Amino acid sequence: MPEGDTIFRAATTLHRVLAGKEVTRFESVYPALTRVADDRPIVGRTIESVSAHGKHLLMAFSGDLILRTHMRMNGSWHIYPAGARWQRPAHEMRVLVGTREAVAVGFNVPVAELLTARALARHRQLRALGPDLLSGAGASRSGEPFDRLEVIRRLRTWRSDTIGDALLNQRVVAGIGNVFKSEILFVARIDPFAPVSSLSDAELDRLVAVARELLAANVMSRSQTLSPAIGRRTTRSLDPREKLWVYGRDGRRCRRCGAPIHSKKAGLDARLTYWCPACQPPHPQ
Ligand SMILES: [Zn+2]
Numbered sequence: 001m002p003e004g005d006t007i008f009r010a011a012t013t014l015h016r017v018l019a020g021k022e023v024t025r026f027e028s029v030y031p032a033l034t035r036v037a038d039d040r041p042i043v044g045r046t047i048e049s050v051s052a053h054g055k056h057l058l059m060a061f062s063g064d065l066i067l068r069t070h071m072r073m074n075g076s077w078h079i080y081p082a083g084a085r086w087q088r089p090a091h092e093m094r095v096l097v098g099t100r101e102a103v104a105v106g107f108n109v110p111v112a113e114l115l116t117a118r119a120l121a122r123h124r125q126l127r128a129l130g131p132d133l134l135s136g137a138g139a140s141r142s143g144e145p146f147d148r149l150e151v152i153r154r155l156r157t158w159r160s161d162t163i164g165d166a167l168l169n170q171r172v173v174a175g176i177g178n179v180f181k182s183e184i185l186f187v188a189r190i191d192p193f194a195p196v197s198s199l200s201d202a203e204l205d206r207l208v209a210v211a212r213e214l215l216a217a218n219v220m221s222r223s224q225t226l227s228p229a230i231g232r233r234t235t236r237s238l239d240p241r242e243k244l245w246v247y248g249r250d251g252r253r254c255r256r257c258g259a260p261i262h263s264k265k266a267g268l269d270a271r272l273t274y275w276c277p278a279c280q281p282p283h284p285q
Contacts, residue, residue: 005175005218008134010077011052012219014059017079017102018047023061025098028112033067033095036114040065047097054129054174058120059097059104066120069095070111079104130154133175133215146212152204155196163199163207164192165267173208175215179247182274183234184211186245192273193266194283246274254279 026042028034045061052058057077059067069075075094080086080103086093088107095106106112120126131147154172158165166172167181176184185192188210190203199207214234235242235255245255250263259278266273 005134005180005215007055007057007071008052008175008215008219011050011057014050014057014077014079014104018059018097018099018104019049021047021099021101023047023097024100025096025103027093028095030094030112033112033114036065040114042097042114047099052132052134053126054132054170056126056129060117064116066115066117067095067097068111068113068115068120068123068126069106069109070125072110075106075109075111077104077106077109128171130169130171130173133173133212134219148205148208148212151208152201155204159195159197161196162193162266163190163196164273166196167207167211168267168271173211176211178271179244180211180214180234182247183245184214186275186280187214187234189279191280191283192275198283246276248274250274 023043023045026037028037040063042061042065045063045065048060048062050057050059055071057069057071059069061067069077078087082098082101082103084103086105088105092107093105094109095112097104115123131150133146135146151173155163155166158169158172161169164181164185167176167184168178182192184207188203188207190199190207196204217234234244242255246261249261252261253259254261254276257276257278259276261274262277263272263274265271
């Protein structure tokens with residue numbers, strides 16, 4: 001699943017290439033989009049901005065129309081020079097926005113709609129999103145300072161959930177996927193299976209600080225590729241084989257203490273959690 005930093009980088013790159021440019025081509029396989037575009041043509045409008053909000057990517061056009069897309073598990077945005085060969089088959093194209101110089105293609109993007117700014121402000125899913133971990137970092141939609149206390153307040157409302165599940169809940173905080181979940185908990189030395197209610201405010205505060213640090217570091221340090229899961233790193237190592245602390249490393253030695261890393265399927269979607277039982281011992285309840 002694309003994580004907040006992936007969407008954020010996609011938005012940053014699309015914004016850099018497309019902002020201020022006139023749309024010369026708009027296509028979609030979704031009738032709901034083409035119907036709106038028939039009534040209120042996208043071609044001829046200027047792309048004003050591309051921004052990320054959690055896992056939503058928002059492309060704003062002049063004349064009060066916004067394209068909202070959500071990547072879910074497999075969606076991605078690519079950008080190509082006009083006329084260049086795509087890296088994905090054409091039948092995976094769901095929505096396409098072209099300018100004279102470039103073409104942005106949303107491949108397998110399962111959610112796409114055109115909205116006015118007013119409708120967007122009332123949007124149920126966007127309103128329900130917790131604070132964006134990357135807010136205040138440029139391409140974030142909100143542009144508001146990050147509200148750490150609000151995240152802790154939201155975490156507390158899911159007190160019987162494990163902290164691992166609560167971190168994945170986009171209504172608590174927007175932007176964390178399964179890779180970062182395991183990495184954040186390792187760096188903060190917190191047992192992924194501890195119920196939220198067993199953690200102190202100080203522990204939650206440290207956890208949120210670590211989460212923001214790791215996501216922000218990934219936004220700043222990585223190249224401008226748009227495909228997910230390339231080069232994500234949480235360790236400071238420059239060796240590409242040592243990019244992550246625990247994710248995907250079950251049975252291998254902990255980079256901090258040498259104990260074997262464990263993994264377990266847990267939570268609603270039975271997603272894998274990786275942790276070091278020595279660095280992250282069971283939390284006193
Ligand atoms: Zn360890």
